Amino acid sequence: MVQIPNTPAPTMPPAPRSVPTSADVARLAGVSRATVSYVLNNAGAVRISEPTRRRVRAAAEELGYVPHAAARALRAGHSRMVLMPTLPVPAGPLYSQFVHDFQGALSSLDYTVVQYGATGQGDDDAARAWAELRPVAVLVAGPGLGPEGVAVLKRSGARAVVTLSPEAVEGARAVPLDHADVGRSAAGHLYARGRRRIGVVVPAERGMEMFSAPRLAGAREALHGSDATVTELSLAYTEESAAALAARWPGLGLDAVFAYNDEYAMLLMRALLDAGLRVPQDVAVIGADDLMLGRLLRPRLSTVRIELPSGRELASLVDRAVRSPAAAPESHEPYGATVVQRDSS
Amino acid sequence: MVQIPNTPAPTMPPAPRSVPTSADVARLAGVSRATVSYVLNNAGAVRISEPTRRRVRAAAEELGYVPHAAARALRAGHSRMVLMPTLPVPAGPLYSQFVHDFQGALSSLDYTVVQYGATGQGDDDAARAWAELRPVAVLVAGPGLGPEGVAVLKRSGARAVVTLSPEAVEGARAVPLDHADVGRSAAGHLYARGRRRIGVVVPAERGMEMFSAPRLAGAREALHGSDATVTELSLAYTEESAAALAARWPGLGLDAVFAYNDEYAMLLMRALLDAGLRVPQDVAVIGADDLMLGRLLRPRLSTVRIELPSGRELASLVDRAVRSPAAAPESHEPYGATVVQRDSS
Numbered sequence: 001m002v003q004i005p006n007t008p009a010p011t012m013p014p015a016p017r018s019v020p021t022s023a024d025v026a027r028l029a030g031v032s033r034a035t036v037s038y039v040l041n042n043a044g045a046v047r048i049s050e051p052t053r054r055r056v057r058a059a060a061e062e063l064g065y066v067p068h069a070a071a072r073a074l075r076a077g078h079s080r081m082v083l084m085p086t087l088p089v090p091a092g093p094l095y096s097q098f099v100h101d102f103q104g105a106l107s108s109l110d111y112t113v114v115q116y117g118a119t120g121q122g123d124d125d126a127a128r129a130w131a132e133l134r135p136v137a138v139l140v141a142g143p144g145l146g147p148e149g150v151a152v153l154k155r156s157g158a159r160a161v162v163t164l165s166p167e168a169v170e171g172a173r174a175v176p177l178d179h180a181d182v183g184r185s186a187a188g189h190l191y192a193r194g195r196r197r198i199g200v201v202v203p204a205e206r207g208m209e210m211f212s213a214p215r216l217a218g219a220r221e222a223l224h225g226s227d228a229t230v231t232e233l234s235l236a237y238t239e240e241s242a243a244a245l246a247a248r249w250p251g252l253g254l255d256a257v258f259a260y261n262d263e264y265a266m267l268l269m270r271a272l273l274d275a276g277l278r279v280p281q282d283v284a285v286i287g288a289d290d291l292m293l294g295r296l297l298r299p300r301l302s303t304v305r306i307e308l309p310s311g312r313e314l315a316s317l318v319d320r321a322v323r324s325p326a327a328a329p330e331s332h333e334p335y336g337a338t339v340v341q342r343d344s345s
Numbered sequence: 346m347v348q349i350p351n352t353p354a355p356t357m358p359p360a361p362r363s364v365p366t367s368a369d370v371a372r373l374a375g376v377s378r379a380t381v382s383y384v385l386n387n388a389g390a391v392r393i394s395e396p397t398r399r400r401v402r403a404a405a406e407e408l409g410y411v412p413h414a415a416a417r418a419l420r421a422g423h424s425r426m427v428l429m430p431t432l433p434v435p436a437g438p439l440y441s442q443f444v445h446d447f448q449g450a451l452s453s454l455d456y457t458v459v460q461y462g463a464t465g466q467g468d469d470d471a472a473r474a475w476a477e478l479r480p481v482a483v484l485v486a487g488p489g490l491g492p493e494g495v496a497v498l499k500r501s502g503a504r505a506v507v508t509l510s511p512e513a514v515e516g517a518r519a520v521p522l523d524h525a526d527v528g529r530s531a532a533g534h535l536y537a538r539g540r541r542r543i544g545v546v547v548p549a550e551r552g553m554e555m556f557s558a559p560r561l562a563g564a565r566e567a568l569h570g571s572d573a574t575v576t577e578l579s580l581a582y583t584e585e586s587a588a589a590l591a592a593r594w595p596g597l598g599l600d601a602v603f604a605y606n607d608e609y610a611m612l613l614m615r616a617l618l619d620a621g622l623r624v625p626q627d628v629a630v631i632g633a634d635d636l637m638l639g640r641l642l643r644p645r646l647s648t649v650r651i652e653l654p655s656g657r658e659l660a661s662l663v664d665r666a667v668r669s670p671a672a673a674p675e676s677h678e679p680y681g682a683t684v685v686q687r688d689s690s
Contacts, residue, residue, distance in 0.1 A: 020500060064496065064497060064500040065500075066473055066476040066477060066497060066500070066501045067477060086445075086448065086458075086460070089445070090438070090441040090442045090444070090445040091436060091441045091445075092441075093435070093437075093438070096435040096436045096437075096441060097435045099435070100431075100434070100435040100436075103431065103462040106462075107462070112461065112462060112474070113431075113462035114459050114460065114461055114462065114478075115431070115459065115460035115462065116457065116459055117444075117448040117452070117457065117458035117459065117460065128411055129457070131411040132411060132412060133459075133478075151409065152409060152411060155365060155409040155410075155411070156411045237637070238637075239637065239640065263638070266638060266641055267637070267641065270641040292582070292583075292584065292612070293608070293611060293638060295584065296611055296612065296615040296642070297641070297642070
């Protein structure tokens with residue numbers, strides 16, 4: 001319906017000259033720019049008469065002047081913006097809920113959460129791009145932030161850089177979240193159920209490696225040295241891909257599968273059932289994320305529940321780090337994973 | 346585990362004095378601030394010798410200076426930031442995928458998408474807060490942006506304000522997306538299947554009204570003047586709420602339900618089946634969104650597919666609007682809805 005141009009965007013013409021600045025407000029009100037700044041930013045320490053304040057506010061109103069967030073942050077020495085890079089894949093239900101809760105909790109502490117969505121940048125370039133917005137705190141859920149990126153952010157005024165990852169990055173506060181533990185728990189559970197030929201689904205979609213690689217590694221680790229085998233299974237999130245995998249299942253000789261997460265597990269379990277396999281008698285199936293939908297299927301889907309800090313907990317941690325950037329980071333137990341056994345395993 | 350303070354955040358101490366500015370770079374390199382700005386922003390029109398350029402870059406590197414996005418935007422007359430307010434509810438699968446695609450398409454056109462997450466602001470306050478970030482374009486998926494908000498954004502340099510909503514807002518480009526049509530389609534389908542006592546689910550969760558109200562209104566509209574009745578049914582997204590509704594189902598005397606979307610439909614259909622009702626013989630069930638998971642259930646879930654512009658189409662529309670802010674808005678057919686009948690209705 002619409003054409004996507006293949007050429008890069010040309011240089012744009014300058015913005016219309018009508019964007020009002022604080023200088024325009026100052027001119028109209030007959031005061032200095034400093035006075036405009038004091039009045040509109042409610043700088044309490046400066047004595048300015050009420051009539052002058054009214055004149056400045058009226059001029060700003062008349063011109064439709066909006067202060068510049070970054071300029072204000074520069075004057076104040078900090079912003080109230082907490083920046084989160086978006087994930088390289090569409091957010092799943094668990095992450096969407098977490099972001100929603102985190103955002104609500106930070107809003108009630110008077111911060112604004114901004115999710116930053118540029119893709120395809122190198123690690124240091126990404127941190128530099130985030131730094132240009134001058135956030136007071138940065139929360140990074142995926143990998144890809146190194147010590148140099150942390151240093152860039154801190155030099156640009158970020159008081160807290162928090163990572164949700166298994167390994168600590170120098171200069172950042174780590175909330176230790178270990179996806180390998182999801183794979184370890186799932187594989188350990190299937191082994192305890194007597195299964196020895198265990199498949200592990202790796203989504204075929206791009207950008208999932210940050211989660212799927214540690215889950216596979218954790219499964220391998222849990223079964224290392226045992227009498228069980230681990231077979232990597234590529235699966236795209238389509239009915240066709242699931243049907244194809246189910247069709248060649250008998251040749252694989254697997255008696256169990258850890259299907260990456262509940263969505264892939266629901267898809268694969270349906271295809272296995274449709275192919276005439278019995279779950280769990282022929283194939284035990286376990287997912288991860290503990291979505292409610294997994295409880296609606298028959299057999300009910302077993303899953304691995306991931307222990308996550310709540311949005312409120314994490315917002316409070318970010319707030320404390322912003323207030324006391326020099327305080328020693330609090331130590332956390334690593335967040336782990338718990339098997340929820342239902343009828344599919 | 347952690348304490349959430351009840352008091353508002355106190356004034357914070359000023360940022361450490363070590364945040365380097367362009368003045369620091371200028372001092373170290375022995376040049377003017379203007380020269381620093383020209384060099385670091387690659388202003389091609391200005392002649393500056395290569396040794397000077399090198400000295401400025403080395404000084405910026407040594408100090409760890411990062412340009413200020415907003416200051417740069419101010420000089421350039423525009424930013425490359427496209428701002429989207431986040432929804433007041435956790436994003437569902439359809440919206441997550443859309444945001445992911447839109448962001449990817451805009452990234453390839455050299456824009457950055459920022460999702461802005463403050464909540465609980467009045468309409469004009471929200472637009473003013475967005476304006477402070479000086480976005481070049483704003484895409485609003487929900488309601489709540491009025492003509493005054495559009496004017497504030499445009500005065501602050503936004504070249505395009507695009508709304509995804511049934512009604513046009515003065516000054517904004519409307520991509521006409523009509524949730525009422527989802528309700529009209531669902532109710533019309535159930536009527537055509539011979540059902541006359543039709544329930545319409547309204548989620549009990551807060552913040553869903555922007556979608557649920559037009560869907561209910563559309564269903565009422567489609568059946569207005571017919572021999573069918575419409576009964577509003579409140580349902581929370583929990584198994585308990587669904588079981589309670591299923592338990593009182595016989596007393597309601599309904600022979601069909603439009604269950605808001607596929608997730609609520611899957612939840613309610615499971616509870617109805619568990620309560621001994623037959624789907625579709627006793628109750629016809631239809632959802633909306635055409636999620637793949639609805640095809641995994643038995644009976645397969647009927648649904649309403651919502652016609653949405655693709656992320657690429659919308660990105661291209663935003664880009665054209667940014668390049669030609671004065672061009673007349675292109676007109677669109679309203680995006681509608683299509684029933685996908687499967688086995689549950």
